[in-house]
Amino acid sequence: MGEFKFLSCRVVKGSRFEIFVMEEEDEDESIESLLRWASHLGISDRPTPPLSLSGRGLGAVRDLRMGELILRVPKSALITSDSVMQDTNLSQALNRHPSLSSTQILNVCLLYEVGKGKASRWYPYLMHLPKSYDILAMFGEFEKTALQVDEAIWVTEKAVLKTKSDWQQAHALMEDLKFKPRLLTFKAWVWASATISSRTLHIPWDSAGCLCPVGDLFNYDAPGKEPSDIGDLEDLLSSSSIHDGSLSNEDNTTVANTEQLDSQSQRLTDGGFEEDANAYCFYARTNYNKGDQVLLCYGTYTNLELLEHYGFILQENPNDKVFIPLEPAVYSSTSWSRESLYIHYNGKPSFALLAALRLWATPQIKRRSVAHLVYSGYKISADNEIFIMKWLLKTCHGVLKNLPTSIEDDTLLLNAIDNSQDFCTFLEVTKLISSRDEVDTFLEAHNMKDKCSESSIVLSRKTRWSMDKWKLSIQWRISYKKVLLNCISYCSQILDSLVE
């Protein structure tokens, strides 16, 4: 579920699409009917045939050049609150409930359309939406605890509470609309909310976005591999040695680079609604060879944000960030926001974190005189640098030590879940793990503790789904711990070079 696996690839024939559809093994024939339906709506990859779907994905049927138009989805095919509200029954009911947010409204619109069944003009599309999702709002107590890190647990609790309160607030409207009982349930609401969270695309006229048939089959590619990304800018600034010359030039360089970053961040998405074409248009974000999967950048996300909004994480995420506990005096030593004080995925402290630590480690009385250096990214002194690197080392070690499991055990557990042929083998393999509490809790939660001796255990759908989410929790905490380990090796290297 939500897992990115290409078990079969084939060219879809019999539709006007020359799209290369990558599907999961159990995906039924009907994907072709979705594409046939889409072409009737005017959704087209012509005249330049190119793309792919999630669990499913889109692949290139010929070489593609960066910037090439690869898919057009006319406005009339998009599911937006506006388009669904052309139904007067719905729009009148919405007028009677004016306090709902645009996302709540789109949620209701999606469920309303689902309630129409075959009478919905988007029926073939709705039928192909995933049946379940793995976003944080769907995590139960067990999977939430398996995240281990307070910040992630807190984000999960917030997501669950928000989904619940959104549902409660929208309930009166849905009753007013005489939704069938199954569409009134929290389960239905969470499904719609996860669909919207993980599949909508930005449109300028509605902050809730739109659902875009076929266009929502692109999987995600992370931005940040560009040569002058923020990491490089920080390199440029923080590797400079202690500097006492005029800073006016450096300041200008910083501003110029920051501006360059701004203009890049505006190009973070490679699809958008175009007024002239009255369509959502998608362009190749890079060159692709025939057979490659074609990806789309949804935006810049950390792994926790990807998990929260999309239900997956990237093993290598150039935009990942880890926040470590800082003393209140560090926050008050600078005007940088808390959000800017983090460790990059590669272990390097962010520009702002280094600056804040450098100032914090400077006696109060001297801070004013060194502030201009610090804000330009320069080191203050070797002693200051040694102090903050040692502090970072100690803090990262401390955070890792306080987590319930080691990265080695996490990796063993993940491999056991991934590679065991059956549940009994899984249980055997997990006996090698030093901290077995988590496995025992899982068995208890699914009433399987006393079944461990049975030779073949058939897992229920619910158990398998919980296991998928558990896996995501373990993957996430591994990625978190890796960043801290990267930081430890980064600081050790800097210390070695300073002490030499």
Ligand SMILES: C[S@@+](CC[C@H](N)C(=O)[O-])C[C@H]1O[C@@H](n2cnc3c(N)ncnc32)[C@H](O)[C@@H]1O
């Ligand atoms: C807009 S949909 C993309 C199409 C989707 N794969 C499908 O089968 O409909 C977004 C979802 O695809 C999956 N996904 C997208 N990019 C991914 C990636 N790079 N790795 C793993 N899963 C990904 C996630 O489940 C995500 O919520």
